Amino acid sequence: MGYTLAQKCIKAHLLSGDMSQIGSEIGLKIDQTLTQDATGTMAYLEFEAIGIDRVRTELSVAYIDHNTLQTGFENADDHRYIQSVCKKHGLQFSRPGNGICHQVHLERFGIPGKTLIGSDSHTPTAGGIGMLAFGAGGLDVAMAMGGGTYYISMPKMVRVNLHGKLQPWVAAKDIILEVLRRMSVKGGVGKIIEYGGDGVASLSVPERATITNMGAELGASTSIFPSDDVTRAFMEAQGRGDQWVPLAPDADAVYDEVLEIDLNTLAPLAACPHSPDNVKPVSELAGMKVDQCCIGSCTNSSLFDMLKVAAILKGKTVCPSVSLGIAPGSKQVFNMLADCGALADLIAAGARILECACGPCIGMGQSPNSGGVSLRTFNRNFEGRSGTADGQVYLVSPEVAAASAITGVFTDPRTLGDAPVVTMPEKFSINDNMIVPPASPEEAKDLEILRGPNIKPFPSNDPIADTIEADVLLKVGDNITTDHIMPAGAKVLPLRSNIPAISQHCFTRCDPTFPARCEAAGKGFIVGGNNYGQGSSREHAALAPLHLGIKAVFVQSFARIHVANLINAGILPLTFADPADYDRIQSGDTLRLTNVRTHLTEGTDFELVNVTRGETYALPNTLTERQAQILLAGGLLYTIEK
Ligand code: MIC
Ligand code: SF4
Numbered sequence: 314m315g316y317t318l319a320q321k322c323i324k325a326h327l328l329s330g331d332m333s334q335i336g337s338e339i340g341l342k343i344d345q346t347l348t349q350d351a352t353g354t355m356a357y358l359e360f361e362a363i364g365i366d367r368v369r370t371e372l373s374v375a376y377i378d379h380n381t382l383q384t385g386f387e388n389a390d391d392h393r394y395i396q397s398v399c400k401k402h403g404l405q406f407s408r409p410g411n412g413i414c415h416q417v418h419l420e421r422f423g424i425p426g427k428t429l430i431g432s433d434s435h436t437p438t439a440g441g442i443g444m445l446a447f448g449a450g451g452l453d454v455a456m457a458m459g460g461g462t463y464y465i466s467m468p469k470m471v472r473v474n475l476h477g478k479l480q481p482w483v484a485a486k487d488i489i490l491e492v493l494r495r496m497s498v499k500g501g502v503g504k505i506i507e508y509g510g511d512g513v514a515s516l517s518v519p520e521r522a523t524i525t526n527m528g529a530e531l532g533a534s535t536s537i538f539p540s541d542d543v544t545r546a547f548m549e550a551q552g553r554g555d556q557w558v559p560l561a562p563d564a565d566a567v568y569d570e571v572l573e574i575d576l577n578t579l580a581p582l583a584a585c586p587h588s589p590d591n592v593k594p595v596s597e598l599a600g601m602k603v604d605q606c607c608i609g610s611c612t613n614s615s616l617f618d619m620l621k622v623a624a625i626l627k628g629k630t631v632c633p634s635v636s637l638g639i640a641p642g643s644k645q646v647f648n649m650l651a652d653c654g655a656l657a658d659l660i661a662a663g664a665r666i667l668e669c670a671c672g673p674c675i676g677m678g679q680s681p682n683s684g685g686v687s688l689r690t691f692n693r694n695f696e697g698r699s700g701t702a703d704g705q706v707y708l709v710s711p712e713v714a715a716a717s718a719i720t721g722v723f724t725d726p727r728t729l730g731d732a733p734v735v736t737m738p739e740k741f742s743i744n745d746n747m748i749v750p751p752a753s754p755e756e757a758k759d760l761e762i763l764r765g766p767n768i769k770p771f772p773s774n775d776p777i778a779d780t781i782e783a784d785v786l787l788k789v790g791d792n793i794t795t796d797h798i799m800p801a802g803a804k805v806l807p808l809r810s811n812i813p814a815i816s817q818h819c820f821t822r823c824d825p826t827f828p829a830r831c832e833a834a835g836k837g838f839i840v841g842g843n844n845y846g847q848g849s850s851r852e853h854a855a856l857a858p859l860h861l862g863i864k865a866v867f868v869q870s871f872a873r874i875h876v877a878n879l880i881n882a883g884i885l886p887l888t889f890a891d892p893a894d895y896d897r898i899q900s901g902d903t904l905r906l907t908n909v910r911t912h913l914t915e916g917t918d919f920e921l922v923n924v925t926r927g928e929t930y931a932l933p934n935t936l937t938e939r940q941a942q943i944l945l946a947g948g949l950l951y952t953i954e955k
Pocket of ligand 1: 351352379432433434675693801848849850851
């Protein structure tokens with residue numbers, strides 16, 4: 314039996330475990346890491362706590378792209394801290410202004426067949442260039458920087474066969490929206506999505522990256538494309554042809570699931586509020602008044618996307634009732650747009666040009682008006698994420714966003730006549746002057762780490778208790794996102810390096826009294842439904858509950874990165890054996906777990922007593938020995954031998 318593409322990459326990096334056992338824990342060697350600034354400060358504080366002088370990966374890069382709105386000293390202090398860590402500890406530092414981590418990594422650093430983990434859930438974007446790339450919590454990234462193994466559950470293999478060719482005005486975004494429509498936001502959990510079929514050859518690397526990027530929205534462990542002649546041409550155009558290697562699955566590879574998509578018949582699609590899998594054809598939405606369009610984000614900010622948008626806007630004016638924001642994904646994209654005159658076309662049409670950063674995608678400015686309809690080329694439209702509680706965010710292709718910005722209503726671009734034809738350049742303009750290399754080990758010895766007053770130590774924890782009795786301080790439903798648990802946005806993000814302060818915003822989108830009630834209770838539990846913790850990799854969604862005294866979370870099922878973050882933080886994540894037990898527990902009930910340390914040590918199943926209702930629920934112990942050791946110690950940092 315042959316190997317799939319992902320299995321080949323796993324095999325080449327396997328340090329522990331048995332990759333033939335789906336769902337079992339495997340350990341991988343990590344070649345590259347990336348961080349962004351909103352998760353980076355915490356990751357580097359953790360790296361410092363591990364106590365290793367210099368990163369032990371082939372390459373580690375720290376990007377500044379999220380917290381670029383500097384409304385006080387906090388974000389700028391964090392940037393300065395990260396820059397000083399990079400210089401001292403051997404990392405490349407991508408300065409603010411150089412672009413969004415995933416876009417820049419694809420352009421300048423991604424290598425087919427290598428492994429990458431990043432403290433950002435969209436790290437699988439690099440799967441577009443054939444990397445095996447995972448989003449992870451900051452502590453896992455810190456461990457990998459120190460040369461540590463990265464652990465995942467061995468995923469199932471899904472093959473998506475793309476047939477034919479996209480028709481004019483239909484985009485890569487529509488392919489991934491179609492996959493989301495079919496599989497849903499939890500359909501990818503425990504799976505790697507591998508793309509193949511005759512349609513792959515017609516997709517450029519940036520288009521492939523749009524697709525792998527939004528594999529995160531499927532809940533997938535990662536997504537990957539083969540490395541072929543298109544990949545080689547992209548890498549050559551980036552001046553990195555020597556790093557190209559071919560990569561394809563074996564002809565007799567076996568997949569657990571197969572999906573067929575006919576590109577010829579695909580139409581423009583939109584993910585409607587408030588979930589990326591709430592997908593409808595744009596033709597059904599046509600005519601709806603639009604208030605805002607935003608083009609950019611790590612999903613759709615490549616030169617290819619921007620040139621299409623510029624061609625659509627050329628000679629037109631943005632509708633007076635629409636605000637159009639455009640954020641090119643990288644300095645390379647921005648520069649090339651300027652050099653070829655396309656930037657002038659965007660400006661002339663009335664686009665508001667934003668710096669190349671995440672910007673509106675993470676609520677860093679450009680929040681829509683009350684109840685405003687905002688068409689965004691981004692990847693997440695969770696309620697309130699835009700910064701406007703009742704904002705109505707639709708996820709669309711750059712073509713749909715640009716067309717609708719001109720007309721002022723939701724527009725199927727196929728009604729606009731001939732589609733712009735854009736080709737990839739033979740050579741990208743290469744200028745890595747915004748990437749600062751580290752100091753030599755010799756010079757690094759005397760370098761000082763620069764910390765600002767907002768940078769507080771991460772919360773400490775005690776070894777887990779044997780009996781835990783506490784109240785359910787919050788009961789939530791299905792598909793709770795980390796944006797619910799730990800909101801982002803311009804007001805909250807500057808507190809990412811200050812856990813006590815950011816904790817005051819924990820779960821406030823669901824219940825504004827949650828932090829205060831936790832503080833009053835001193836300890837507590839959370840109960841949730843399916844796919845709890847989907848979305849971002851932010852470990853703050855575990856560290857803030859830890860700070861507030863949350864001891865365990867009981868759910869029907871967890872999202873992959875979040876459950877790893879809970880364990881790393883020392884919070885017990887348990888799943889009901891009978892999903893109906895979820896309905897039996899009410900907020901405010903007192904629950905008791907006994908013999909916790911014994912169950913963790915011996916691998917036996919847990920029992921949860923509902924003291925209020927006199928009931929008992931079974932909770933299977935699916936934790937690995939490694940995870941149990943982390944929980945016994947009170948968190949991953951306490952297991953590290955110095
Ligand atoms: C996001 O898109 O939600 C983020 C902001 O990029 C997060 C990381 C974070 O919360 O800092 C992610 O996707 O992991
Ligand atoms: Fe940035 Fe948005 Fe991409 Fe997250 S999803 S990395 S906030 S652009």
